[in-house]
Amino acid sequence: xxxxxxxxxxxxxxxxxxxxxxxxxxxxxxxxxxxxxxxxxxxxxxxxxxxxxxxxxxxxxxxxxxxxxxxxxxxxxxxxxxxxxxxxxxxxxxxxxxxxxxxxxxxxxxxxxxxxxxxxxxxxxxxxxxxxxxxxxxxxxxxxxxxxxxxxxxxxxxxxxxxxxxxxxxxxxxxxxxxxxxxxxxxxxxxxxxxxxxxxxxxxxxxxxxxxxxxxxxxxxxxxxxxxxxxxxxxxxxxxxxxxxxxxxxxxxxxxxxxxxxxxxxxxxxxxxxxxxxxxxxxxxxxxxxxxxxxxxxxxxxxxxxxxxxxxxxxxxxxxxxxxxxxxxxxxxxxxxxxxxxxxxxxxxxxxxxxxxxxxxxxxxxxxxxxxxxxxxxxxxxxxxxxxxxxxxxxxxxxxxxxxxxxxx
Numbered sequence: 001x002x003x004x005x006x007x008x009x010x011x012x013x014x015x016x017x018x019x020x021x022x023x024x025x026x027x028x029x030x031x032x033x034x035x036x037x038x039x040x041x042x043x044x045x046x047x048x049x050x051x052x053x054x055x056x057x058x059x060x061x062x063x064x065x066x067x068x069x070x071x072x073x074x075x076x077x078x079x080x081x082x083x084x085x086x087x088x089x090x091x092x093x094x095x096x097x098x099x100x101x102x103x104x105x106x107x108x109x110x111x112x113x114x115x116x117x118x119x120x121x122x123x124x125x126x127x128x129x130x131x132x133x134x135x136x137x138x139x140x141x142x143x144x145x146x147x148x149x150x151x152x153x154x155x156x157x158x159x160x161x162x163x164x165x166x167x168x169x170x171x172x173x174x175x176x177x178x179x180x181x182x183x184x185x186x187x188x189x190x191x192x193x194x195x196x197x198x199x200x201x202x203x204x205x206x207x208x209x210x211x212x213x214x215x216x217x218x219x220x221x222x223x224x225x226x227x228x229x230x231x232x233x234x235x236x237x238x239x240x241x242x243x244x245x246x247x248x249x250x251x252x253x254x255x256x257x258x259x260x261x262x263x264x265x266x267x268x269x270x271x272x273x274x275x276x277x278x279x280x281x282x283x284x285x286x287x288x289x290x291x292x293x294x295x296x297x298x299x300x301x302x303x304x305x306x307x308x309x310x311x312x313x314x315x316x317x318x319x320x321x322x323x324x325x326x327x328x329x330x331x332x333x334x335x336x337x338x339x340x341x342x343x344x345x346x347x348x349x350x351x352x353x354x355x356x357x358x359x360x361x362x363x364x365x366x367x368x369x370x371x372x373x374x375x376x377x378x379x380x381x382x383x384x385x386x387x388x389x390x391x392x393x394x395x396x397x398x399x400x401x402x403x404x405x406x407x408x409x
Contacts, residue, residue, distance in 0.1 A: 008344055011152050015344055018148065021141040028134035035128045042121045049114040056107040063100040149340055163343055166336040173329045180322045187315040190255035194308040197247035201301045204240035207233045208297060212290045241297070248304070257314060261303035264296045 153163065211233035241264050251258045 008152060011148055012344060014148060015145075018141050018145045019341075022138060022145070025134045025138035025141070028131050028138055032128065032131040032135055035124060035131055039121065039124050039128060042117055042124060046114065046117045046121060049110060049117055053107065053110045053114055056103060056110055060100070060103045060107050063103055145337075149337075153340060153343075163336070163339040166332065166339045170329070170332040170336045173325065173332050177322070177325045177329050180318060180325055184315065184318040184322050186254045187257075187311060187318055190251040190258055191308065191311045191315055193247045193251035193254070194258070194304065194311055197244040197251070198301070198304050198308055200240045200244035200247065201297065201304055204237045204244065205294070205297050205301060207237035207240065208290065208294055211237065212294060237293075237297075244304075251311075255311065255314075258307055258311065261300045261307065262296065264293065264300050 153167065211230045248258070248260055252260065
């Protein structure tokens with residue numbers, strides 16, 4: 001028997017156990033998503049119920065105090081009796097009692113609803129924990145199955161050309177998916193950086209417009225306060241533009257498609273002369289410089305918006321391609337798994353032409369049902385059924401086989 005067939009025999013029990021685990025836990029992932037949505041919906045209902053209950057409790061307490069004051073007020077009772085309106089006093093007291101009773105009933109109903117929602121929330125949380133455990137078990141079994149297949153089917157498979165073709169196709173699609181994933185991540189990072197840059201540029205535009213507004217408020221000159229506020233806004237605008245430029249540079253490094261927008265030049269004017277030797281002509285000239293700066297910054301902001309829209313469009317296209325490639329990769333992996341399952345079945349039957357499937361257990365170690373001698377299976381008790389232990393034993397056997405192969409070579 002070849003080394004490959006021996007590996008299949010050794011991995012057969014673990015392979016069957018992992019497939020059983022995957023079949024039992026395959027439903028957990030979609031159910032977990034539904035359970036998470038259910039919990040979110042219950043949380044929103046509980047929040048609304050808490051608000052209603054709080055309002056009703058406040059109203060009930062206010063009605064209780066008002067009713068107590070009215071019924072226990074001897075002055076009001078005497079005034080109604082003196083005005084021969086005792087029936088009106090009784091009617092108003094009964095009305096207050098009815099309103100208090102209605103609010104109490106509403107509060108009690110809302111309290112019952114709130115309690116029921118909280119109980120449902122607790123039950124849903126317990127179910128979610130169980131589903132999370134099943135999903136974790138499913139992922140671990142899937143990871144172990146991939147690891148098992150890598151160990152058994154590494155390289156060329158002599159018994160199945162279809163398995164080799166499916167494996168090559170899966171490897172090509174995986175490499176393509178990883179490349180697309182890297183491009184998508186780069187464009188996503190570029191979008192994030194450009195959004196930050198656009199926000200900073202908008203803030204810088206607000207600051208330079210504030211500076212222009214302060215400059216217009218000082219048309220007649222002589223105001224040191226306006227000049228100081230103007231210089232402060234210009235300094236803030238320049239700092240924000242520099243930060244926006246830095247974000248654009250980072251976006252260009254992660255994505256070669258990002259282009260730098262037009263430059264922005266901010267003129268601060270002559271600080272000392274503007275503070276101590278202010279005049280109407282210098283202010284007019286400086287306001288023209290500020291208008292030029294606003295115009296340049298607006299043009300830069302518009303170009304930056306175009307780059308941001310282009311980056312978002314590229315990210316959307318890559319996302320569509322990535323989703324399509326993910327579906328293709330999933331189908332290729334399923335096909336590869338089916339081919340490998342066929343290889344297991346073929347080897348365990350003894351030949352491709354054999355009908356039926358041999359039911360071997362860990363106790364069948366020397367003879368098959370036809371009486372032919374075969375290598376002993378891996379000693380794994382069927383009652384144990386622990387995939388992790390089974391995987392460790394199989395890996396130990398594989399290491400021993402490799403060592404023996406090296407010694408003989």
